[in-house]
Amino acid sequence: METIKNTNNMNKDVINTDNLQKLRSAKAFKFNPFDKEFHANPYPIYHRLRCEDPVHQFFVGGDWVLTRYADVKVVLRSGRVRSHDQSELIQQKNQYLQDQGKNLNALVHTSNKFLFYMNPPDHSRLRGLVVKAFSPTVVERMRPRIQEIVNDLLGQIQNKGTMDIIADLAGPLPVTVIGRMLGIPNEAQDQLHQWSNVLSRILDSLVSVEEYEVLNKAIEEFQEYLRDLVAKREKDPQEDLISALIAAREENERLSQEELLATCILLFITGEETTVNTIGNGILALLHHPEQMETLKREPTIIQIAVEEILRYDSPVQMTKRIAIDNIEIGNQTIQAGEKIILCLGSANRDPAQFSNPDQLNLNRCENNHLAFGDGIHYCLGSALARAQAQIAINTLLQQFPDLKLASDKLEWRKNMVLRGLKTLPVTFTCR
Ligand code: HEM
Incomplete structure (x- = not known):
């Protein structure tokens, strides 16, 4: 049995460990990630879990939930766990649909290769x-292109005085950026957006059979499109990621066609x-912290550390x-081989044992070893x-529209347990 020790037990979150009443109520506290309250603002619930039950189990034999930075980090780095296979869940749904003469075959086969x-x-x-294609050097070369796309998008709304940050930018x-990287032509952009919107649901754990059917159709169509594009690039390679992947596939057949797609x-x-x-x-956090937004407008050169803080403060992947592939001991609990462990990155990034004043947005934070990625x-x-x-997007937006204001106080978060993001973010600004 592996013991994963949390060496960082000086958790400042554990404010009142002598408060027996609190500890007793912890036994009764059940984490419910489907709860509306949690969905709107997960941070108070994470705080409670870190204080009262940092190695929480839904029920005996059920999934475990880890909320402390040190525990989450140690499991992410451990060789005693394996990746969670979402395709197992998809296979179960596929079996159910096959009985009705339908199937999710494209989805099953593709997600197996993710x-x-x-x-x-x-x-x-x-x-x-694929790692080389995403290296910081390659990305640095893409910056002018990313800037151009941002300028184009902002150019389209500059005379409107109002925009939805999500839909418009x-x-x-x-x-657009990933499409360009892969070498997908401009004409396919609208279709790409549609497929991409549908596909993001794959990452959620709460997906209905009907949604899986829509996902399956999107995968079938996207694969068909990509097969044609791969055939074109096989005849006429370009400076793009698909051509690079084809070259890798042909080198000792290290990459199968299914893996490539x-x-x-x-x-x-x-x-x-x-x-x-x-x-x-990020923009929402800045709108809620006008003094921080002013700092960034005044000193755009701090953008790198500012984005790290934004990633920590309200992590996009929660x-x-x-x-577990072996019995693992964390805190005072034993996680048995085969049991599932939910690692709350959003909570780890707000752990006071790791970050000083974690609930405060501080764009000048220097020590920021967050787990958002x-x-x-x-x-x-x-x-x-x-x-x-x-x-590029945040700095350009603030420089071009310095008087950005929130246009609604009723903001709705997307229905997704794993990804945290807004449906819309309407703002106003003075036209240029
Ligand atoms: C701010 C935006 C992003 C965040 C917060 C994010 C977050 C993450 C996280 C937390 C993981 C690890 C998941 C795990 O360990 O289970 C991950 C993996 C991954 N991300 Fe991102 N991601 C972002 C953007 C991107 C982009 C732009 C791409 C590529 C175009 C990308 C491609 C991947 C891939 C391929 C993996 C899987 C890596 C592997 O399994 O080896 N991500 N991402």
């Missing part, structure tokens, strides 16, 4: 093939809504899952790309 759900050695082989940006699709799933949410959550072997492949997009 890097995200893979384990070594397949994971290391596939990741090794954050939404179109990552799909699944990897292209995965980039839209992992790279779209996460980036949208970074920009949306949780991820692992499955995860850690260990599945550490976000697109982190440099996501950072570049968020830095």
Whole structure:
């Protein structure tokens, strides 16, 4: 049995450990990630879990929920867990649909090949093939193109005096950027947006059978489109990621055709809504902290650390899952082999044992080793790309429209347990 020790037990969150009443009520406290209150604002609930029951189990034999920074980090880095296989869930739904003469075959076969759900050695082989395309050097070369896309998007609304940050800026940006990276022609942009919107639901754990059917159709169509594009690039390679993946596939057949298609699709799933949410959550946090927004307007050069703080403060990916492959001891609890562990990245990033004044947005925060991009072997492949997009979008927006104001106090969060982001973010500004 592996003992994963949380060496950072000086948790300042544990304010009143001698308060027996509180500890007793902790036994009764049941974490409900589907709760409306949690959905609107998860941070008070995380705080309670970190204080009262940091290694929480839904019920005996049920999933575990970890909320402390040190515990989450140690599990992300542990070799004693494996990736959570969402395709197991999809397979169950597929079986159910097959009895009714329907199926989710495209979804099952494609999600089986997602890097995200893979384990070594397949994971290391596939990741090794794509990692170069996302290196900070490659991303640095993309900055002028990202700036151009942001300028174009803002140019379209500059005379309107009002905009929805999500629909007008954050939404179109990552799909356009990833589409360009892969070499998908401009004419396909609208269709790409539609597929990408549907596909982001894959990451949620609460997806209905009907939604899975819509997802399956989107995957079928997207794959068909990509197959044609791959055939074109096989005849006429270009300076794009699809051509690079084809070259990798042909080199000792290290990459199968299914893996190639699944990897292209995965980039839209992992790279779209996460980036949208970074920009949306970031602008919202700045609107709620006008003094911080002023600092950034005055000193745009702090944008790099500012985006790290935005990622920590309201993390776009709130949780991820692992499955124990061995008995693991965390805190005073034993997680049995085969049990699922939910790692609350959003909570880890607000843990006072790791961050001073964690509930405060501080764009000048220097020590910021947040877990918004995860850690260990599945550490976000697109982190440099996501950072570049968020830095350029947020700075350009603030420089071009310095008097940005929130146009509604009724904001709705998207219905997704894993990804935290707004449906819309309406703002007003003075036309240029
Ligand atoms: C701010 C935006 C983003 C955030 C917050 C984010 C967050 C994450 C997190 C937390 C993980 C690890 C999940 C786990 O360990 O279970 C991850 C993995 C991944 N991300 Fe991102 N991501 C972002 C943007 C992107 C972009 C732009 C791309 C690519 C276009 C991307 C591609 C990936 C891929 C392929 C993986 C799986 C890596 C692996 O399994 O080895 N992400 N991301």
